[in-house]
Amino acid sequence: MNKQITFNLPVKDLNKSKAFFSALGFSFNPQFSNESAAFMVIVDGSIHAVLSTEAFFKSLIGKPVVQAKEANEVVICLNCESREEVDRLIAKAVAAGGRTPHPPEDHGFMYDQGFEDLDGHLWNLVWMAPQT
Known part of the structure; x- marks a missing residue:
């Protein structure tokens, strides 16, 4: 495959x-x-x-298209190489007209934040600490 x-x-x-x-x-x-x-x-x-x-x-x-600003079926999650990459992409998304539905979450081993694109689709950007 x-x-x-x-x-x-x-x-x-x-x-x-x-x-x-x-x-x-x-x-x-x-x-x-x-x-x-x-x-x-x-x-x-x-x-x-x-x-x-x-x-x-x-x-x-x-069938009907769900309006993502009203309801969501999925959150698209992308892994990033660093916390800085998460922050950089979030800043770009906001500057381009997106919005952040919540502040960044820092769990030590994982850092993430999401954004909503122009159509309301939710994207989550995540950095995971390397396993030692």
Whole structure:
């Protein structure tokens, strides 16, 4: 089995969402993108997201699209290499129009904070202390 993750997220405004995630340092593969969807590279070769217009997303699932600002089904969690990377990405998310639903949590062995993107999808950034 090829160990890659690609998940799909519905967005209200594809161009604004692309600008938001570009500000966080994510890139887009134009080969797999069009006016209805953008293939976002989170970690090259292993983690990707497809940002889809709500209409296109709905055509894929055949049922109503949950409005993430009102209800959530999932929290997307990404591991970071350091506490500083968590803080840096959170600052970029806020500067690009996202919001933080809670302050950072420092458990000593783990540090995390989340952000809500423009469409209300929840992302959690985590640093875990190396095991000794």
